[in-house]
Amino acid sequence: MSLADRRARLADGLAMTRARIDAACRTAGREPGEVSLLPVTKFFPASDIALLAELGCTDFGENREQEAAGKAAELGEIRKAAELAELRWHMLGHIQRNKARSVARWASLVHSLDSARLATALDGAVTAGRDAGVRSTPLAVLLQVSLDGDPARGGVTVPDLPALADQVEDSDGLELRGVMGVPPRDWEPAAAFERLAAVWADVRQRHPGATVFSAGMSGDLEAAIEFGSTCVRVGTAILGTRPVISQP
Numbered sequence: 211m212s213l214a215d216r217r218a219r220l221a222d223g224l225a226m227t228r229a230r231i232d233a234a235c236r237t238a239g240r241e242p243g244e245v246s247l248l249p250v251t252k253f254f255p256a257s258d259i260a261l262l263a264e265l266g267c268t269d270f271g272e273n274r275e276q277e278a279a280g281k282a283a284e285l286g287e288i289r290k291a292a293e294l295a296e297l298r299w300h301m302l303g304h305i306q307r308n309k310a311r312s313v314a315r316w317a318s319l320v321h322s323l324d325s326a327r328l329a330t331a332l333d334g335a336v337t338a339g340r341d342a343g344v345r346s347t348p349l350a351v352l353l354q355v356s357l358d359g360d361p362a363r364g365g366v367t368v369p370d371l372p373a374l375a376d377q378v379e380d381s382d383g384l385e386l387r388g389v390m391g392v393p394p395r396d397w398e399p400a401a402a403f404e405r406l407a408a409v410w411a412d413v414r415q416r417h418p419g420a421t422v423f424s425a426g427m428s429g430d431l432e433a434a435i436e437f438g439s440t441c442v443r444v445g446t447a448i449l450g451t452r453p454v455i456s457q458p
């Protein structure tokens with residue numbers, strides 16, 4: 211596919227996704243401005259991210275540390291040459307503690323904080339980055355909630371959530387911005403989003419700064435918006451079916 215064809219395909223995907231978000235907001239009686247669209251670019255090349263940036267996107271979601279760190283570096287170069295706006299990277303995937311330092315260097319927002327040990331590692335990484343002069347601000351995080359405790363999907367269980375939220379709030383290096391959730395296998399998405407929204411409301415009562423509810427993907431963004439999502443994470447509907455890349 212030529213670059214021009216690919217650009218047109220991505221522009222279509224963005225327009226159709228924005229139209230879905232607008233329609234879902236109308237149905238739910240919400241303002242479209244309340245819901246941000248986060249393109250998820252995992253498995254897709256840096257050239258696609260550059261095209262999306264030309265089309266006005268500034269934030270991108272990735273789920274594998276190594277791939278994201280490489281793309282963030284690559285896009286830094288492309289961006290300078292093409293005079294594109296500053297890009298922000300969101301980490302959506304499971305983070306191994308030994309990768310905390312790297313994530314703290316490139317991520318603007320981590321959606322997948324799900325354990326006390328990871329919070330400690332990320333907090334330490336931010337502090338180390340500050341001491342080394344490579345990072346000046348706290349790292350914004352969402353707590354990934356697991357409704358069913360499935361370790362394959364990650365997430366902190368609902369009973370363990372309040373202690374993790376308090377730990378983040380008390381840390382120097384991390385800033386609690388909200389919650390993220392993925393419907394468990396075998397759950398009706400709407401039922402999952404309704405339950406996640408209730409969990410989010412509980413977190414916000416104690417932590418008013420937790421204003422982000424990251425919920426909804428290509429297949430279920432309407433249901434997520436119905437139940438209050440403020441950020442939908444969309445890959446396939448914008449970029450097409452993900453290419454197969456062998457796991458590192």
Ligand SMILES: *Cc1c(COP(=O)(O)O)cnc(C)c1O
Pocket residue numbers: 250252273302303392427428429443444445446447
């Ligand atoms: C891959 C991924 C998405 C995007 O999924 P699509 O179904 O392609 O829209 C959203 N959230 C997370 C956490 C992901 O890993």
